[in-house]
Amino acid sequence: MQGLRERVASLNTRLLARTQVAYAEGVLTGRYGLSGREEAFALMKTASQRWNVKLHRLAAALAVTRAPARGAAQWFPHRVVQPTPSLHAVGEGLSPFNQGEVLAAALRRVLRVTGGTRGSVQLYEAGLLRLEQQQGYTQRFRDHLACVDADTAYARALIARSRITVLDTATATDFDEEMRRLLLSEDVHALVNVPVTGHDGAFRGVISSLHDTPPTPLDGRQLRELEDVASAVGRWLAWHQHSVVLAALEFIHQSGRVAARPPEGD
16 A cells, blocks of 8 residues: 555656646746747756756746736846856856756766765756766656655655765664665665755755665765765856756746737737
8 A cells, every 4th residue: 555655646746747848838828828828838948058957957946936016127136246256166167057056066076975886966956856967877766856845755754854864774764664675676775865955954955875785884084075076066056056056946937028928908
């Protein structure tokens, strides 16, 4: 029964993820009087490519961000561009505007510290844990973790953690039996989870290192390095949301106003 509930939750999560873009299309079509969802999708796609922000993230931001004032020339007239945060703890020569590049570098750094060969970065948004980067995962494993409902046992365990953890998957209580069987079938017998939080302590995601045998206990230097990576990624995520995602939304607003059609009869 528990496995059935998890499968239903996974299906519902995937359906929710697929409808986010459709919802955003409807919002933009109504807000700017566009010709239809195709024009709204093209507008979001252009913003996604120009600002290197994934469509689902733009759609999620559109859903939770207060609409611009009616007739406003700018969506965020008082937004102050924040200084670009340092990514030295993550890697050198990284573009702070490229989410994939930053998260991939963070995963490589964590795996180098922990000695893992497989791992992932999952970000938390709108009640979902999304798989944003992975290394060494099978297709089945990627599909299972692509979009996880935050109310599953696995997600609740990650979100509740306030420190780096090492879990023995055979005996840990953090997993339901279906997830445990999946992990063990993938030869995952231990995990090192590095929670990523913001300045407010809110959970923003997790960088995970997967191991086929329990890893050597991490020493103080390694723990500090992992904490530095997590802190840098947390600061960067907050900056990226405020400086890049909002800039992409502003672009959508400006472009939508240009494309706006006057009401019939005017």
